[in-house]
Amino acid sequence: MAFRGPKVWLWRWRRNPLRRRADKVEAWLVLGAWLLTVLAGVSAGLAASRSVEGTLARERVEWRQVEALLVAKAPGTFAGQTGTASSDQVWAKVRWAAPDGSSRTGQVRVRPGSAAGTPVAVWTDTEGRLVTRPATAAQAHLRAALIGALVGVSAAIVPFVAGRTLCGRLERRRIDQWDAEWARFGQQRGRTAG
DSSP, X not given: OOOOOTTTTTGGGSOOTTOOHHHHHHHHHHHHHHHHHHHHHHHHHHHHHHHHHHHHHHHHHHOEEEEEEESSOOSSOOOOTTOOSXXXXXXXXXXXXXXXXXXXXXXXXXXXXXXXXXXXXXXXXXXXXXXXXXXXXXXXXXXXXXXXXHHHHHHHHHHHHHHHHHHHHHHHHHHHHHHHHHHHHHHHTTOOOO
């Protein structure tokens, strides 16, 4: 519905002898579509946000940092004491103890040229599998907000598009009715329409 000025705004809700049944139906349809759009977007966004934030909070509680040892010397040579950026790291095999006492191995990024047996901090889940460092509370809040907004907008698109489609069909039907009425009027006047 295009904004046509303050004098015509919400005209379908006013008493008017020219208002047709289709106008009333369209007014209720537009109102319902907007309410469903807002309700679907907000509820889906909040649900997704809570779910993501809950999952990330559970990861912060359950995931543990453990000490692993390099199995073999890391490839490459270490360039300096301050070279700890991820671009200055290489993949190497490490071994650590799982919560059940079994020995696990995996690949992590370490400084180039690190000697075998060098301790490396790794993060594991409750079963002892390697995981990434859990998100901090601030990171989790940001991720949850972004995912909630994305899900909310995605969910709101469905009733919005459905409402616009139905309004378009009503508009086409109304135009077809106008054409039929003008054709009938033209025949009554002895003229042909078109």
